[in-house]
Amino acid sequence: MARILDCLVIGGGPAGLTAAIYAARFHLSVRVIDAGASRAGQIPCTRNYPGFPEGISGPDLLGRLRDQALKYGADIVEGHVDALARRDDDFLITTSVDVEQSRAVLLATGVTNRRPPMAADLHAEAVATGRLRYCPVCDGFEVTDQNVAVIGAGSGGVRETLFLRAYTRRLTLISPDGFQELTPKDRRALEAAGVELLDGPVSDLRLEDEGLSLDWAGGRKTFDTVYPALGSDVHSDLARGLGAALTADGCVKVDAHQRTSVSGLYAAGDVVIGLDQISHAMGEAGVAVTAIRNDLDARAPLRRP
Ligand SMILES: Cc1cc2nc3c(=O)[nH]c(=O)nc-3n(C[C@H](O)[C@H](O)[C@H](O)COP(=O)(O)OP(=O)(O)OC[C@H]3O[C@@H](n4cnc5c(N)ncnc54)[C@H](O)[C@@H]3O)c2cc1C
Incomplete structure (x- = not known):
């Protein structure tokens, strides 16, 4: 196992990639593990995402977010997170390729439309x-x-x-x-x-x-x-496995700072009950990572080496 990460993000859609940008710019060590099935990847052209008057395709937007996260030092890897477990105050994350340890975990795993x-x-x-x-x-x-x-x-x-x-x-x-x-x-x-x-x-x-x-x-x-309008399957199994509180629909319950009921576990985007929109997913990710940064700082003061 490599070093202990500050923040591991599960899911590389708009929420996960925005989280990576924020975390990297807070000088946190951050890795995104993504199974590559973002709902945004299906969007031919979004016309309600602000700032692009002519619209932008989902894949183009995801590519830009990825580039921005990489530019500030985030690590983004393809893979699937199979299991999440606690190790003392941290998390052990079992992926399809490795086992990671992280101080905080952000779930940005989205939903799948039926x-x-x-x-x-x-x-x-x-x-x-x-x-x-x-x-x-x-x-x-x-x-x-x-x-x-x-x-x-x-x-x-x-x-x-x-x-x-x-x-x-x-x-x-x-x-x-x-x-x-x-x-x-x-x-x-x-x-x-x-x-x-x-x-x-x-x-x-x-x-x-x-x-x-x-x-x-x-x-x-x-x-x-x-x-x-056949409903969606919410990707909240990892949260459920840790005993996090879920809504009746299976969405992850969070507080105003995107903290779940499990200490150190945060959630953002479609996996949380909300508008199921890109702008909302991104806003939640910014809030979540700022909370992660501040909660880690409270645990052990963050200082430049
Ligand atoms: C056809 C279509 C058109 C849309 N048009 C618009 C639009 O115009 N405007 C708008 O605002 N919204 C639109 N949306 C909604 C928008 O795509 C979602 O709200 C947005 O993608 C949510 O972002 P997210 O990061 O929460 O989840 P997602 O983008 O779905 O990303 C979740 C990621 O997590 C990964 N993942 C899940 N489980 C695991 C695991 N265990 N391990 C590793 N990775 C995992 C998935 O593979 C996926 O890559 C549209 C959706 C669809 C389907």
């Missing part, structure tokens, strides 16, 4: 061309007045559909399990918004010149854009 049934290459092309979208907060503006479908069950699907009614009147909600569970209040709100309700499940999704077509229980339809 996908409709379609092959990975078709999914990637549909996202790249804006036919499939995952985040109306991010890109609802881009579907203004388009013919939009939401695939979603329960209150999540209803919420996402009603959110989109401020962008377009041409809305369809397709529920994989039908609408028996719909509350009278939700049904009234969907009716008032003129939302067409279709029974799922959906299958045979195909890219067409004019949109994305799919089979539903009653036939075949084409939409300009489809939003899956």
Whole structure:
């Protein structure tokens, strides 16, 4: 095992890489271990991330963040963290390649969106061309007045559909399990918004010149854009393994400084309950690493050698 790190960051998306920039500029020794599946890597062009009036692609933004972190001395390695354990006041981190020891750990492991049934290459092309979208907060503006479908069950699907009614009147909600569970209040709100309700499940999704077509229980339809609202899997297993408090949805609970309920363990970005946005993930990372810096300083005063 190499030297004891000040801060080990798990995840190299916008949260993890921002954390690395802050930590390196605080003169903390910092290593990012990243499995390489940032949700930001799927973004063809984000237009709501401030400072880029023409937009910027997710991979381009991640590349810039990586360059900035490396410039100040952060270490970024590819790998997967398989286990986290305590060693006295520190942490032992077992990765796919090594075992690390660190005084503080920041979880920036994000979430994975559940996908409709379609092959990975078709999914990637549909996202790249804006036919499939995952985040109306991010890109609802881009579907203004388009013919939009939401695939979603329960209150999540209803919420996402009603959110989109401020962008377009041409809305369809397709529920994989039908609408028996719909509350009278939700049904009234969907009716008032003129939302067409279709029974799922959906299958045979195909890219067409004019949109994305799919089979539903009653036939075949084409939409300009489809939003899956099927929920997400939160990557909080490492926190759970250490006994950290989680929300009912599995997000890591943090205080106002991004501290989890486990001393020395911090969390930022989508893995924490929040807006699930790049700017929010980055803000949380800045807060977290400043807390890490100050907490380490309280443990043993930080001094230039
Ligand atoms: C199609 C799409 C479009 C989007 N558009 C926008 C937009 O326009 N604007 C906007 O603000 N947001 C957008 N988002 C949301 C945005 O991508 C996320 O909010 C953001 O990426 C969250 O950053 P994060 O660092 O928390 O997590 P992520 O970016 O998901 O990064 C988490 C990283 O942790 C790694 N990881 C997980 N577990 C481990 C482990 N055990 N060991 C090592 N590494 C691990 C993953 O591989 C991944 O690289 C979009 C998302 C999608 C899917």
